[in-house]
Amino acid sequence: MHSFHYAHGLLHCEEVSLADLAAEFGTPLYVYSARTIRDHYTRLDEALAGLDHHIAYAVKANSNLSILRILRELGSGFDIVSGGELFRVLEAGGDPATCTFAGVGKTREEIRYALEEGIYCFNVESEAELEFVNEVAGEMQVTAPVAIRVNPNVDAQTHKYISTGKSENKFGIDYEFVAGLYQRAGNCPHLAVRGIQMHIGSQLRSVEPFVEAIERVAPLAAELKADHGIEFFSIGGGIGIIYDAALESGDVAWWSRQDDAPLTIDRYAAEVVPRLKDLGLKILLEPGRYIAGNAGVLLTSCLYEKAGSAKTFKVVDAGMNDLIRPALYEGHHEIVPVREDLNARRKTADVVGPICETGDFFCQDRDLADFQAGDVVALMSAGAYGFTMASNYNTRPMPAEVLVDGSEARLIRRRQTWHELVAPEL
Ligand code: LLP
Numbered sequence: 001m002h003s004f005h006y007a008h009g010l011l012h013c014e015e016v017s018l019a020d021l022a023a024e025f026g027t028p029l030y031v032y033s034a035r036t037i038r039d040h041y042t043r044l045d046e047a048l049a050g051l052d053h054h055i056a057y058a059v060k061a062n063s064n065l066s067i068l069r070i071l072r073e074l075g076s077g078f079d080i081v082s083g084g085e086l087f088r089v090l091e092a093g094g095d096p097a098t099c100t101f102a103g104v105g106k107t108r109e110e111i112r113y114a115l116e117e118g119i120y121c122f123n124v125e126s127e128a129e130l131e132f133v134n135e136v137a138g139e140m141q142v143t144a145p146v147a148i149r150v151n152p153n154v155d156a157q158t159h160k161y162i163s164t165g166k167s168e169n170k171f172g173i174d175y176e177f178v179a180g181l182y183q184r185a186g187n188c189p190h191l192a193v194r195g196i197q198m199h200i201g202s203q204l205r206s207v208e209p210f211v212e213a214i215e216r217v218a219p220l221a222a223e224l225k226a227d228h229g230i231e232f233f234s235i236g237g238g239i240g241i242i243y244d245a246a247l248e249s250g251d252v253a254w255w256s257r258q259d260d261a262p263l264t265i266d267r268y269a270a271e272v273v274p275r276l277k278d279l280g281l282k283i284l285l286e287p288g289r290y291i292a293g294n295a296g297v298l299l300t301s302c303l304y305e306k307a308g309s310a311k312t313f314k315v316v317d318a319g320m321n322d323l324i325r326p327a328l329y330e331g332h333h334e335i336v337p338v339r340e341d342l343n344a345r346r347k348t349a350d351v352v353g354p355i356c357e358t359g360d361f362f363c364q365d366r367d368l369a370d371f372q373a374g375d376v377v378a379l380m381s382a383g384a385y386g387f388t389m390a391s392n393y394n395t396r397p398m399p400a401e402v403l404v405d406g407s408e409a410r411l412i413r414r415r416q417t418w419h420e421l422v423a424p425e426l
Pocket of ligand 1: 061103199203237385389
């Protein structure tokens with residue numbers, strides 16, 4: 001489920017009117033639903049009840065401290081990809097011992113920081129990195145816990161920029177070389193081999209690639225348990241969400257529309273759990289988008305309508321710097337007006353931002369509510385990889401963020417100011 005719906009003619013997040021939030025905090029504005037985040041986490045956790053499992057939320061999806069605190073309270077661990085993300089987790093009161101550290105390019109400073117703080121495991125992505133972690137741990141006279149990320153060479157059938165599990169991708173170690181590398185790791189004096197990891201891609205819309213990858217890697221995991229005493233197998237993140245049915249309308253809850261969707265959590269669990277439960281390993285998951293994606297929207301105000309000879313453009317005050325998914329991955333986000341009555345009149349239009357780039361659009365030639373200057377619209381399903389991928393391009397301040405919980409709304413990040421934008425410059 002998620003918690004965006006019309007009530008009394010206005011779009012709400014839980015019990016809070018989005019029109020009120022736009023008026024109070026201005027636009028562009030990210031708004032998140034705490035209830036949705038809790039619901040999605042719990043739904044996944046419960047679906048996996050048959051497994052000895054642990055969820056390590058992928059911080060990169062949405063790393064606001066208040067969001068991390070919600071997940072920490074639910075018992076989540078954290079999958080991090082930088083020293084900065086570890087810093088955020090610690091600032092949010094997270095336990096470093098629940099953190100896995102992924103990524104192909106960890107620096108000396110990041111490795112040292114993670115060792116000092118005592119993270120659960122480094123997910124190592126190359127032979128060179130393995131040796132480097134060993135070296136840094138040696139300098140510090142500690143032992144570094146490591147897992148090796150295996151690239152199972154499976155087609156995740158997703159956008160090519162978020163596909164990670166094929167041999168031509170930069171991620172992980174080719175399946176055939178993994179066993180040899182564990183031998184190598186076993187001989188490194190400052191490494192303790194703790195697990196095996198994989199992640200084949202993001203926004204997967206069917207369960208088959210997960211199944212294929214698990215069937216490929218599970219026997220290897222069993223072997224590594226016997227030979228090296230590993231304790232966990234991380235199956236990564238990647239669970240896709242629905243982007244094009246973004247609203248609960250009337251009795252038709254968003255989630256029930258999943259019946260004919262190819263990937264539901266129940267389907268995922270039904271296929272994944274039986275294939276993993278007899279391994280005798282702790283199973284880690286690293287979901288990001290599934291937890292946060294449908295839990296957030298980006299509110300933006302229409303500035304102008306511009307009728308060209310070929311098209312109608314609705315120019316809004318959010319740009320690709322605030323939400324880059326359409327420009328980068330041809331990502332689809334539903335665009336709905338905060339005022340419900342505007343849905344009755346339709347127009348085919350492009351919704352574009354103020355940035356000086358042709359790629360700065362949120363949709364093209366889409367049948368939309370015919371909103372006009374001054375109207376506020378919501379770009380739906382923007383809770384994951386929205387704010388975290390935002391930039392200051394065109395010297396635009398980062399948007400503000402609000403967290404809704406029931407009938408309470410709280411500013412969890414204020415809008416950047418122009419002064420803050422230039423402050424670090426010498
Ligand atoms: N684990 C690893 C090692 C990852 O690289 C990722 C995502 C995840 C877990 C979480 O994947 P998720 O459950 O969120 O699919 N910016 C793109 C998505 C990039 C994903 C990068 N890695 C987008 O907006 O679609």
